[in-house]
Amino acid sequence: MSSSRPVLFLVSVDSGCVRADPDAQHVSVMDLGVTRGDGIFETISVCDGRAQALEAHLDRFARSARLLDLPEPDLGLYRQGILEAIEAHDDLPELYIKTVMTRGIEGTGVPTGWVYAAAAADFTRERTEGIRVVTLDRGLRHDVAQTSPWLLQGAKTLSYAINRAALREAERRDADDVIFTSSDGFVLEGPTANVILRKGDTLVTPRTDQGILPGTTQASVFEFAQAEGMKTEYAVIPVADLLSADALWLVSSVRQAVPINRLDGMERAIDVELSAQITSYLLGRRD
Numbered sequence: 576m577s578s579s580r581p582v583l584f585l586v587s588v589d590s591g592c593v594r595a596d597p598d599a600q601h602v603s604v605m606d607l608g609v610t611r612g613d614g615i616f617e618t619i620s621v622c623d624g625r626a627q628a629l630e631a632h633l634d635r636f637a638r639s640a641r642l643l644d645l646p647e648p649d650l651g652l653y654r655q656g657i658l659e660a661i662e663a664h665d666d667l668p669e670l671y672i673k674t675v676m677t678r679g680i681e682g683t684g685v686p687t688g689w690v691y692a693a694a695a696a697d698f699t700r701e702r703t704e705g706i707r708v709v710t711l712d713r714g715l716r717h718d719v720a721q722t723s724p725w726l727l728q729g730a731k732t733l734s735y736a737i738n739r740a741a742l743r744e745a746e747r748r749d750a751d752d753v754i755f756t757s758s759d760g761f762v763l764e765g766p767t768a769n770v771i772l773r774k775g776d777t778l779v780t781p782r783t784d785q786g787i788l789p790g791t792t793q794a795s796v797f798e799f800a801q802a803e804g805m806k807t808e809y810a811v812i813p814v815a816d817l818l819s820a821d822a823l824w825l826v827s828s829v830r831q832a833v834p835i836n837r838l839d840g841m842e843r844a845i846d847v848e849l850s851a852q853i854t855s856y857l858l859g860r861r862d
């Protein structure tokens with residue numbers, strides 16, 4: 576990680592987009608984002624000064640706000656904050672941006688918003704050598720988004736304590752990451768990533784109506800695959816298909832595509848060539 580300082584912009588409808596000291600305190604102890612995890616966020620990769628899949632991230636930010644009955648975020652202000660934060664940050668090959676909007680200080684009804692840019696960690700080893708993954712039961716059926724929309728599965732909320740707990744469980748099981756499965760036996764997503772399987776010349780990912788996040792990186796990987804003449808498919812995927820797949824990846828902004836080299840303790844071959852092509856495509860995206 577670089578010692579480069581993060582750049583912070585506070586975003587509000589009243590004051591617009593205002594640069595602020597990232598080391599100062601800005602969020603109230605009464606803010607519902609802090610006291611209840613009640614808010615939304617996006618994490619966006621920046622490669623060579625360009626925010627990747629920016630409009631897709633902003634659309635998903637607005638979608639998460641709707642799912643939480645939050646006020647519509649002013650996407651123009653957030654876009655401005657993102658672009659200014661990149662401009663103001665040290666010129667590094669890979670940064671990440673976070674956009675956050677909480678329900679604000681209890682009782683005010685006024686959301687709190689901010690954007691910051693910071694240096695991204697170096698994920699070269701994970702991208703080339705792969706990671707060890709365990710499957711963990713999320714304890715919800717694959718149709719939870721239809722049966723129980725109040726559980727907010729598929730919204731990118733600030734309530735990531737469960738996702739972090741799952742990663743600690745992975746560590747206890749001598750693994751680096753997780754694939755959540757539904758209680759009725761289907762593949763869902765990782766705590767911070769989507770899952771892609773290769774079956775022959777087809778890339779398959781779980782259908783996004785199963786209470787999972789529609790991934791911007793997964794969408795880019797599918798664009799790449801289609802341009803290369805591969806087939807792509809959104810499916811309801813039984814857990815057993817993970818074992819029979821030719822290759823597996825977790826894909827997300829910032830870390831991009833990482834191949835899975837061990838699943839539930841069993842070694843797996845990684846697709847070195849396709850992984851390298853996907854990484855090169857993802858890092859080369861200019862919007």
Ligand SMILES: Cc1ncc(COP(=O)(O)O)c(C=O)c1O
Pocket residue numbers: 618764765766767768769787788789790791792793826827828829
């Ligand atoms: C739960 C979850 N699923 C999937 C993703 C991948 O989304 P994206 O590729 O847009 O970063 C993320 C990203 O943080 C996530 O938190």
